[in-house]
Amino acid sequence: xxxxxxxxxxxxxxxxxxxxxxxxxxxxxxxxxxxxxxxxxxxxxxxxxxxxxxxxxxxxxxxxxxxxxxxxxxxxxxxxxxxxxxxxxxxxxxxxxxxxxxxxxxxxxxxxxxxxxxxxxxxxxxxxxxxxxxxxxxxxxxxxxxxxxxxxxxxxxxxxxxxxxxxxxxxxxxxxxxxxxxxxxxxxxxxxxxxxxxxxxxxxxxxxxxxxxxxxxxxxxxxxxxxxxxxxxxxxxxxxxxxxxxxxxxxxxxxxxxxxxxxxxxxxxxxxxxxxxxxxxxxxxxxxxxxxxxxxxxxxxxxxxxxxxxxxxxxxxxxxxxxxxxxxxxxxxxxxxxxxxxxxxxxxxxxxxxxxxxxxxxxxxxxxxxxxxxxxxxxxxxxxxxxxxxxxxxxxxxxxxxxxxxxxxxxxxxxxxxxxxxxxxxxxxxxxxxxxxxxxxxxxxxxxxxxxxxxxxxxxxxxxxxxxxxxxxxxxxxxxxxxxxxxxxxxxxxxxxxxxxxxxxxxxxxxxxxxxxxxxxxxxxxxxxxxxxxxxxxxxxxxxxxxxxxxxxxxxxxxxxxxxxxxxxxxxxxxxxxxxxxxxxxxxxxxxxxxxxxxxxxxxxxxxxxxxxxxxxxxxxxxxxxxxxxxxxxxxxxxxxxxxxxxxxxxxxxxxxxxxxxxxx
Amino acid sequence: xxxxxxxxxxxxxxxxxxxxxxxxxxxxxxxxxxxxxxxxxxxxxxxxxxxxxxxxxxxxxxxxxxxxxxxxxxxxxxxxxxxxxxxxxxxxxxxxxxxxxxxxxxxxxxxxxxxxxxxxxxxxxxxxxxxxxxxxxxxxxxxxxxxxxxxxxxxxxxxxxxxxxxxxxxxxxxxxxxxxxxxxxxxxxxxxxxxxxxxxxxxxxxxxxxxxxxxxxxxxxxxxxxxxxxxxxxxxxxxxxxxxxxxxxxxxxxxxxxxxxxxxxxxxxxxxxxxxxxxxxxxxxxxxxxxxxxxxxxxxxxxxxxxxxxxxxxxxxxxxxxxxx
Numbered sequence: 001x002x003x004x005x006x007x008x009x010x011x012x013x014x015x016x017x018x019x020x021x022x023x024x025x026x027x028x029x030x031x032x033x034x035x036x037x038x039x040x041x042x043x044x045x046x047x048x049x050x051x052x053x054x055x056x057x058x059x060x061x062x063x064x065x066x067x068x069x070x071x072x073x074x075x076x077x078x079x080x081x082x083x084x085x086x087x088x089x090x091x092x093x094x095x096x097x098x099x100x101x102x103x104x105x106x107x108x109x110x111x112x113x114x115x116x117x118x119x120x121x122x123x124x125x126x127x128x129x130x131x132x133x134x135x136x137x138x139x140x141x142x143x144x145x146x147x148x149x150x151x152x153x154x155x156x157x158x159x160x161x162x163x164x165x166x167x168x169x170x171x172x173x174x175x176x177x178x179x180x181x182x183x184x185x186x187x188x189x190x191x192x193x194x195x196x197x198x199x200x201x202x203x204x205x206x207x208x209x210x211x212x213x214x215x216x217x218x219x220x221x222x223x224x225x226x227x228x229x230x231x232x233x234x235x236x237x238x239x240x241x242x243x244x245x246x247x248x249x250x251x252x253x254x255x256x257x258x259x260x261x262x263x264x265x266x267x268x269x270x271x272x273x274x275x276x277x278x279x280x281x282x283x284x285x286x287x288x289x290x291x292x293x294x295x296x297x298x299x300x301x302x303x304x305x306x307x308x309x310x311x312x313x314x315x316x317x318x319x320x321x322x323x324x325x326x327x328x329x330x331x332x333x334x335x336x337x338x339x340x341x342x343x344x345x346x347x348x349x350x351x352x353x354x355x356x357x358x359x360x361x362x363x364x365x366x367x368x369x370x371x372x373x374x375x376x377x378x379x380x381x382x383x384x385x386x387x388x389x390x391x392x393x394x395x396x397x398x399x400x401x402x403x404x405x406x407x408x409x410x411x412x413x414x415x416x417x418x419x420x421x422x423x424x425x426x427x428x429x430x431x432x433x434x435x436x437x438x439x440x441x442x443x444x445x446x447x448x449x450x451x452x453x454x455x456x457x458x459x460x461x462x463x464x465x466x467x468x469x470x471x472x473x474x475x476x477x478x479x480x481x482x483x484x485x486x487x488x489x490x491x492x493x494x495x496x497x498x499x500x501x502x503x504x505x506x507x508x509x510x511x512x513x514x515x516x517x518x519x520x521x522x523x524x525x526x527x528x529x530x531x532x533x534x535x536x537x538x539x540x541x542x543x544x545x546x547x548x549x550x551x552x553x554x555x556x557x558x559x560x561x562x563x564x565x566x567x568x569x570x571x572x573x574x575x576x577x578x579x580x581x582x583x584x585x586x587x588x589x590x591x592x593x594x595x596x597x598x599x600x601x602x603x604x605x606x607x608x609x610x611x612x613x614x615x616x617x618x619x620x621x622x623x624x625x626x627x628x629x630x631x632x633x634x635x636x637x638x639x640x641x642x643x644x645x646x647x648x649x650x651x652x653x654x655x656x657x658x659x660x661x662x663x664x665x
Numbered sequence: 666x667x668x669x670x671x672x673x674x675x676x677x678x679x680x681x682x683x684x685x686x687x688x689x690x691x692x693x694x695x696x697x698x699x700x701x702x703x704x705x706x707x708x709x710x711x712x713x714x715x716x717x718x719x720x721x722x723x724x725x726x727x728x729x730x731x732x733x734x735x736x737x738x739x740x741x742x743x744x745x746x747x748x749x750x751x752x753x754x755x756x757x758x759x760x761x762x763x764x765x766x767x768x769x770x771x772x773x774x775x776x777x778x779x780x781x782x783x784x785x786x787x788x789x790x791x792x793x794x795x796x797x798x799x800x801x802x803x804x805x806x807x808x809x810x811x812x813x814x815x816x817x818x819x820x821x822x823x824x825x826x827x828x829x830x831x832x833x834x835x836x837x838x839x840x841x842x843x844x845x846x847x848x849x850x851x852x853x854x855x856x857x858x859x860x861x862x863x864x865x866x867x868x869x870x871x872x873x874x875x876x877x878x879x880x881x882x883x884x885x886x887x888x889x890x891x892x893x894x895x896x897x898x899x900x901x902x903x904x905x906x907x908x909x910x911x912x913x914x915x916x917x918x919x920x921x922x923x924x925x926x927x928x929x930x931x932x933x934x935x936x937x938x939x940x941x942x943x944x945x946x947x948x949x950x951x952x953x954x955x956x957x958x959x960x961x962x963x964x965x966x967x968x969x970x971x972x973x974x975x976x977x978x979x980x981x982x983x984x985x986x987x988x989x990x
Contacts, residue, residue, distance in 0.1 A: 593930060595862035595870075597906035602876040603946045611875075618870060636946030638906035638939055639862040640932025653934065 004035040004130050007063040008122065009054060011045035011070035013100055018043075020104035021115045029119050033126045037061050046076050051083040058087035065129040069097040069122055090134035092584060092646060097125045120659055127658035131651045135584035140625060142228035142575050143327040147172065149220055149514075152180020153557060154549025154564035155332035156202050161568035162330075163211035167575065170324050171206065172234055173216040177281035178203055180334055184264060186364040186372075186424065188557055189416040190451030196280065196367070203282040215322070217287055219510075223329070223517050226625035227544030228580045232324040238317040240288035240296070241274070245312035248284035250276070252304035252313065260292045261384075262369070266359045268377070268384055269369030274304050279367055288313075328571040331518065331528060331540075332548040332564060333511055338400045338407055338504035346399065346501060351473040352377045352384075354499045357395075357417050364424045374428050376477065376497050387477070390432060390497035393425050394481055396468055397438040400504030407504035409525050412554035414502035415442045419455040421500055426458050435462045435494055437483055445556060464492060471499060505554060518545055519606060527553045538567040541628070542606070543580070546570050585646035586627040587634055589620045593641035596620065600633035600642050609633060669725040669846070671696075672704035672716070673755075674745055676738035677765045677815065678731030682756040683707045685832035686728075692839060699846055700725075704745075713741070716748055724749040726845055728828075732758040732765040732976065733816040737809035746822040753841070757831040757926045759818040760856070761936075762976025764831070767968065769975050769982035772813040813985075817977050827856040831926035831973060834912050858911030862930060863923050866910045869895045880949045882962035885921060896922040902969055907933070907940045926973050935978045937971035944970075 008030050012018035023041035030039040038061050042050050045068055057063055066089070068080050073096040081091035099118045107114040144167055148159045151173030159169045171178065182188075183203075185195035206212050215234060222233035241252075258273035265271075273292040276284065294301035295315060305313040337356055340348035348354045353376050355363075362368040363375065369386070376387035397418045400406040415438065422434045436456075443452040456463055468483040481494040507526040515522055520540040521529040528547045531539035538546045548567035549560035574580070587600075587609070596618025601609045608626035611618050620642065622633075634644040643649060675683060686693065687708075703724060704711045727749035733739055746752055757763040768776060781787060781794050799806045818824050828841050841857040844850050851857075864870045873895045883900045890896060896903040896917070903922035905914075909930050916923055929936035948959045963969060971978055 590932075593861055593932065595865035595906065595910065597862060597864035597870065598873045598875075598877060599906055599943050599947060602878060611873075617865065632946065636943045638904075638943040639930045640939070641862075641930075649932065649934075 002064065004065055005037045005061065005063050006033075006035045006065040006067060006126060006129055007054065007057050007061060008036060008039040008067045008069065008126075009045050009050075010039070010041040010099070010122075011050070011068065012041065012043045013071060013104075014044065016100050017070070017104045020108045020111050021099075021118055026115060026118055026122070030122060030126075033123055035065070035130055036126060037063060045070050046079050051079070054080065054083045055087040058084070058089055064089065065093050065095070065132060067095045067097060067122065067125050067129055069099045069118065069125070071100040072096075072098045092135040093129075093132050095125045095129045095132065097121050124655040124658040127654040128651050131648070131654050132646070135645050137584050138582040138624070139579045140226075140228055140582060141579055143230075143325050144168065144575055144578070145170065145324075145326045146328045146330060146571050146575070147220075147230070147232050147324060147326040148330045148332060148548075150180070150332035150334055150549075150551070151175070151178030151206075151214075151216065152332060152334045152549065153182045153199065153202075154334065154551075154560045154567075155180070155330070156199075156206055157561050157564040158330045158332055158548045158568040158571075159206055159212050160202065160209065161565055162572060163209045165568075165572045167211065167572065169209075169212045170232075170234075170326065171212055171214050172218050172220060173214075174219050175277055176217050176275070176285075176287045177277040177283070178206060178214070178216060179277070179280075179282065181358075182557060183278060183280070184266070184358060184365075185361050186366075186368075187420065189420040190445070190447040192420070192423065196365075200280050200282075203280070207282045214283060216283060218322075220514065220517065221321070223519075225325075226623070227542065228327050228575070228625075230326050230329060230544065232326060232329070234322045234324060236320045236322060237287075238290065238319050239285075240290070240293070240314055240317045241286055242312045242314045242317075243283070243285040245310045246285050246308075247310055247312075248286075249309065250284075250286070251307050251309065253286055255303050255307045257301065257303060258292050258294050260289060265362045265369045266356065268355075268359055268362050288315075327575045328544040328546065329518070330546050330548050330564075330567050330571055331514075331520075331551055332567070333508050333514065333551045335505045335550040335554075336508045338506050340399065340501055340503055343400055343406060345470045346396070346468070346499070347471050347473060347479075348501060351471065351477075351479060351499075352379055353390075353473075353477050353479055353497060354471060354501065357414070357421055357500055357502045360421050360424065360500050364421075364428070372428075374425055374498075378477070388497075389429055390425075392433045392435065392494075392496045393498045393500060394435045394437060394468075394479070394494055394496040395421055395500045395502065397436065397441075397502045398467060398504075399501035401502075402439060403504070407506060407525070410442065410554065411502075411505045412442075413505070413556045415440075416445070416448055416451065416556065418500075418502045419452055421502075422455050422458070422461050426455075426460055430460070433460050433462065434458075435464055435496065437464045437466060437468055437481070439465070439467055445558070463487075464494075466492075468494075505550070507551065511551070518542065520545060520547075523553065525553070527551060538563060538570050543628075544571070544574055582624055583629050585629045585644060586624050587622050587629070587631070587642055587644050589622060590641045590643070591619050593639050594619050595639055595641070597638060599636050599638055603632045603636045605630065605632060669700040670703045670723065671700045672724045672727040672745060672749065673702070673707070674704065674727065674729045674741060675707060676729060676731030676742065676759065676818070677734035678756070678758055679764070680707070681832040682730035682758075685756070685830075685835070685838060688835055689838060692835075696842060713744075716744060719748050721747055722750050726751045726753060728753050728755040729818055730755040730759050732762050733812075733818065733821050734765055734768075735809035735811060739821050740809075742818060742822045751825045751845075752818075752822065753845075754818040754824045754827045756833055757829060757928065757973040760827045760829050760977075761928050761974040762815055762817045763973050766815045766817070766974070766976040767972070768815050770967065771983070772985045773811050775985070777811075814982050815976050820976065825853055826850065829856055829858050829909060829927040830912060834915060836913060837911055856909060856928070856931070858909050858927055860931065861910050863905035863908050863910040863912065863914060863917075863927070867895075867905055867914045867917055869893070869917060873898060877947050878949045879944070879947055879959055880955065882944075882959055884964065890920060892920055902944065902963070904940055904970075907936060907943055924972055925970075928974055928977075936974045937967070937978050940970040941966065 010023040027039045084091045148155045148171045159171045162169045218236040221235045225231040252274045256272035256274045259270040261267045262269045262271040264278045274288045290296045366372040378387040395418045401411045443449045464485045465487040466483045466485045468481040472480040484491050530537045546567040548564035606626050608623045612621050631644045633642045727745045754760045881900045901922050904925035905923040908925045909927040
């Protein structure tokens with residue numbers, strides 16, 4: 001075996017390290033350690049002269065292990081690895097010792113003890129370095145296509161960006177049409193643009209883009225393969241309409257006799273059993289709702305089939321499965337409204353005039369159930385119909401949000417949405433009175449504070465600082481709110497014809513299951529967890545899977561669009577070179593020892609290990625592409641057959657042993 | 666060729682290892698055919714002085730079972746080492762410290778206090794404790810010293826090979842003896858058994874599901890075991906994955922989980938730590954309360970994970986010093 005020759009370099013990091021300890025004194029200690037050929041200190045090891053020092057020494061002293069005692073490896077490991085490469089040494093023969101964050105920064109008041117700690121850490125590194133060995137990275141091909149899940153504004157933006165960059169995009173949306181929540185909005189805050197006017201052109205761009213394959217009314221069922229080469233199984237729900245034959249004329253929708261509460265209109269209007277999500281739907285191809293189609297539930301009707309000019313109705317349609325090969329995945333599944341029936345003190349679902357902010361959006365929208373008239377709600381023979389113009393409207397912010405009993409986090413858009421809703425009412429009904437019950441007004445975005453000042457200075461808008469304790473209903477359907485106003489220190493009783501709840505917003509239904517298919521983590525609110533809260537906001541723990549928009553955490557439209565753009569850019573960067581490099585510190589099995597007990601398979605969070613039978617023996621096999629080098633299997637392996645490169649038991653224990661002064665065998 | 670000379674000795678031992686040799690039955694005759702037994706206190710009338718009178722390296726192979734608990738054990742081990750060409754640690758106690766090694770959770774003082782005073786069955790009004798030297802009727806009697814710490818054989822003398830097991834199985838003994846007499850021994854310091862964990866030879870290994878997740882841990886009296894299905898997956902602590910194989914899965918075939926008597930594999934320094942690490946790795950982790958419940962299901966974790974190997978673990982024994990706050 002080749003003789004181990006170690007060079008040690010201590011960085012002053014200006015005063016960050018040398019301000020606390022004396023690197024010269026430490027260097028003197030180090031020459032006594034085993035296999036150490038040269039030890040030096042320098043003002044800034046990461047600088048060009050610092051790196052050159054290492055390179056020259058490697059050649060002069062024939063060094064084959066380098067220890068740099070400086071800052072965190074997260075900061076400069078790649079810097080020093082490249083110095084090793086330039087000097088012709090394998091970069092994984094570098095060992096960094098973090099004597100800044102781990103020593104001088106945290107113990108600056110006790111220099112003598114800090115020096116002892118630094119010496120101890122370097123001694124441990126020497127013992128580890130002796131056991132290091134060269135590692136190689138592998139290049140793996142990637143598929144230059146991307147799956148975007150969710151066709152809201154985030155998915156639309158990400159798809160358009162990726163298509164523009166030349167990637168083939170599969171946009172999978174669970175509903176009949178893309179558009180998402182933004183399509184339901186009347187206007188957007190704080191600029192009050194018409195939401196549809198800015199969204200629908202982008203929807204059309206998606207449908208016209210030759211690089212985007214639109215796959216609506218479909219869900220992702222399974223993901224296999226590896227980053228750069230995922231195999232995605234998609235279930236296209238039975239549409240009962242042959243979309244190739246259909247021209248989107250809409251005659252079937254017009255003639256269908258079955259009426260169903262419209263999801264798009266938040267239950268305030270109706271749609272047919274054969275339907276488009278909304279009149280501006282993309283693609284303009286209807287689907288039949290099998291739970292409400294008279295023919296599919298009772299066996300009679302077939303009116304749509306009779307009137308369809310192209311014979312596109314296909315009652316025998318079934319779910320279909322497609323397999324997509326993609327290199328990367330952008331998750332843009334958005335959010336849903338928190339179920340307000342859980343806050344029974346507000347009577348949502350029981351009191352007809354307690355509505356959600358999204359329902360108000362539908363009432364205010366020109367394409368909504370009232371064609372844009374804001375009214376109270378009447379119920380006649382079980383059917384919802386518009387009532388009178390409300391004289392007083394109460395808007396409750398933080399309904400369910402920032403609430404220990406419901407949703408702890410801030411929805412981040414309710415304040416502005418509530419102010420916007422006050423604007424809708426004040427604008428449409430100038431004689432009405434609008435009372436906003438708020439907790440704090442969070443007006444942090446661009447133009448938000450100005451918007452807040454503008455709305456609160458409207459003569460018919462009143463601000464009450466307090467969350468209503470309870471809402472009661474009068475016989476005529478009007479409401480009484482009991483609220484303590486902490487601005488005036490008074491308990492108020494407010495009469496209102498309509499109450500709008502700015503609801504908490506939560507991850508969409510089914511995301512928990514989908515997250516497990518993706519194998520990504522979630523935050524306490526159930527949203528997808530980014531790799532780093534500040535520096536990797538779109539990346540996830542799985543390479544090649546990115547988060548876009550609300551699914552990473554509450555966001556308004558501009559933030560969602562920016563985030564989606566970032567996700568598209570990250571996916572694009574991931575695939576651009578046409579290959580990815582495998583990480584070298586993967587798990588590997590010593591097949592002579594492995595007993596095939598399967599413990600590693602059970603603990604692997606990435607499904608990277610399988611048990612395979614070879615010559616009648618059960619053996620663990622690591623898929624080096626799926627393996628992320630987390631080390632869970634190596635820690636769990638009962639026999640020691642599973643080891644992780646760069647973190648083998650021998651390497652770690654020699655380090656621990658040196659720290660414990662040889663206590664460990 | 667001259668017959669080989671073999672010796673057998675027991676230190677802190679239950680006698681099971683001796684029994685294991687007797688269990689060789691008629692095969693022992695093959696041994697006697699090839700070798701002369703020159704020392705075997707449990708079966709033959711040899712004295713310590715006989716050994717002392719042998720020249721150094723007179724004995725070809727010496728099998729020593731039992732842990733090192735008394736001064737006498739150490740004295741005999743050292744004597745036999747001097748007189749033997751090859752010393753083989755025989756059985757778990759000699760190999761790893763074994764069951765007596767669990768006494769390293771106490772020391773002489775606490776053990777004596779319990780055994781001679783506090784144990785519910787003790788009647789000892791005079792408070793008598795064994796003394797190393799006593800005068801009785803003018804005669805001076807001597808007992809060996811009882812040490813604070815139990816050690817494995819190789820913590821006292823150099824050991825050439827190890828035959829694991831509590832007790833070693835007939836097959837493992839036979840294979841070892843054949844290897845010795847045919848000179849087909851592996852590298853010095855080897856354990857003469859499988860180089861793979863028990864799972865590799867366990868008949869239930871292939872019944873394992875793809876993923877093993879423990880949501881409860883049961884002791885064998887709390888469950889009716891399905892003998893057609895991996896015990897670990899039934900929530901019973903089976904140390905098969907962490908234990909050297911070679912025993913022919915005798916316990917498993919007898920309907921009991923592996924308790925780890927063959928010790929760790931070569932790559933493992935600390936069998937108990939490995940066992941704790943692998944068991945806790947497969948506990949269902951989604952629910953924190955459940956994790957706590959499952960961990961609490963492990964009654965006597967040291968007894969489970971270090972049953973045979975505490976003296977040879979990294980920690981070796983409990984530190985009896987009470988730190989004052």
